[in-house]
Amino acid sequence: MSKDTPPTVPTHTTKQRRSSDQVTLSQVAKAAGVSPITASRALNHPDKVSDSARDSVLAAVEKLGYVPNLLAGSLASSRSQLIAVIVPSLINTVFVEVIQGLQETLEAEGYQILLGNTDYDLDREYQLVRTFLGWSCSALVTAGLRHNKACHTLLTNCGHPIMEVMELGEGMDLNVGLDHVAAGRCMANHLIDKGYRHIVYVGARLSQDYRASMRFEGHEAVLKGAGLDAPLVELDTLGSLQAGAEGLAQVLTQYPDTQAIHFANDDLAAGALLAAQRQGLNIPNDIAIAGFNGLPLGQHLTPQLTTILSPRKEMGRLAAKELIRRLSGKNVYRRQHDVGFKLQLGEST
Template sequence: MAKRNESRSVAAAEASGSVTLIDVARVAGVAPMTVSRALNRPDLVRSDTQKKVLDAVRVTGYVPNLLAGGLASNRSRLVAILLPTVANSIFADTVQAIMDGLATSGYQTLLGLTAYSKTREEALVEALLGRRPDGIVLAGTSHTKATIRRLSKANIPVVEIWDLTDNPIDMMIGFSHEQVGSEVARHLLGKGYKRFGIVSVDDPRGLRRCESLKLELARHGIALPAFEILPAPATLQAGREGLNRMLAAASPDVVVCSSDTLAQGVLAEAASRRLDVPRDLAVMGFGDLSTAAHVYPSLSTVRVDGKTIGMKTAEALLARFAADSKPDAPNSKVSIDTGFTIIDRDSA
């Protein structure tokens, strides 16, 4: 009998030409307000009720009017994430954790790519603010003055990730690139390396790590290393080209790369020259990509906990959204150092 009533409800909705929230409620056997909660605030609904509503949505073909819901609640339930690139997977765990963390509370995410360009980031921010996102996540802390000004006045939560700074726009979750550079230098000096080379792409965060490494080497009386900077994004070919250029003018005993992708390109070029790694040339990466432990020789690198950065970002945004719904609630200042770990493998 229940199945027959459900079929009648669906048929009636289809005959009217437009499936409404009330039709979904009738099929699910719940109140319209419960359907609204299940779709917009799933964290407030029991799992069995949520399943009934989602089954009814699927059966009826109902498409929620997100714009109308946003106007009613003054919320778009949209969070924008701006990244420099998806050419390699270094940000993958972070983005997945943000999306998973926000989805449980009914938020959708929109991804924008800046191609390492601050002016492109500025244009994206301007366009996105017109869509009234509830929050914006930015990779890094290097932005144009106009971007900083617009976001500071936007009255929405902003999280800068994968970096730390003394002057965040709002919230900040990441690690110190300068500390990475200095600790990598000390680690490799401790292993006896003296002739350093650096291969990086033109990425502000990667270059900061490299400059910090150079400063630390200078403190220990080590000559300035050979330094090859290539256009972003990082690719295997760029890594090969970087080592090719370097060996034409220098003979390093260790090459530090601003990413694992570049480092794997360096390994490939070294292999093509029949160089023994690490005896003839040691190689150090950054990021600990899933491939780093499985190349030959296994890649020494720096691990960053991208998943934790993403989880903490989602938590910070949801906490701010909850606080903003309460009159006179003070904004919580979030600054989290997630740290990093040097991973010692066979390449250095």
């Protein structure tokens, strides 16, 4: 069926489309008496147009209340000012603080954060990554070094900078974090130094919070090295004050001669500390308690909580800076950044 007769009238009644009343750059350009492309340059590369052109464009923008369509701009230039941030949870303050650090630094550079929450589900992470790549994010930040196969492939091939935060290690691209195994060792050493011999590690959902289990690895290695047992109590509820109280109860039942408990984080530790006090136990004489993270709460308890301070906000800031550096084309010498940690001695051990 060869069509030899062209459509008599090409329907050139301008196939009208939804007329999104939005003010466009062309309208601004017309009002300013320049071409659209000059208007575009006046806004995005101000140094590439004459002062007079720039001024009249800016005046027109103001007058018409022009709001740039970022969608169109990003599509045309195939780069967006979006940066995806994927975290496993928002309940855990730790991630929120990292996000804060990222946000304050990125927003100052004109980037927007696209936030995703995996709920500790790696398949969900993969889905989020797909979606975010669909938004042509300039970069992706994700918590942790563990991903599922598909996600890993997608990320390594997407061509955008990838920043893996929280834990130190060989990542796909950029990495900012701390050594959790070392942190576990550090606290275990401290407890042994203090003379404790019966030490239990308490964590919650370690398969999900695998960084906590890395800390346990370090802890275990030190204890074993000192010829001690390294019992582990794993709770099924997520880290919280409540879970900490339960952890304490479980330890007291299962290991009655425990002298010290090394909790996977400060929430658990604080919950246990408060519960212990409610029960009339003396800390650290009856039982010593240690945490991880260095949340402010620990410093306001009596006794103050012994913990390990992790520079969370700083981690976010540093990650953001490194990303910005990479995105602005500069070479990034160090792909891996150790933000370190610090033993914070309290009275609870």
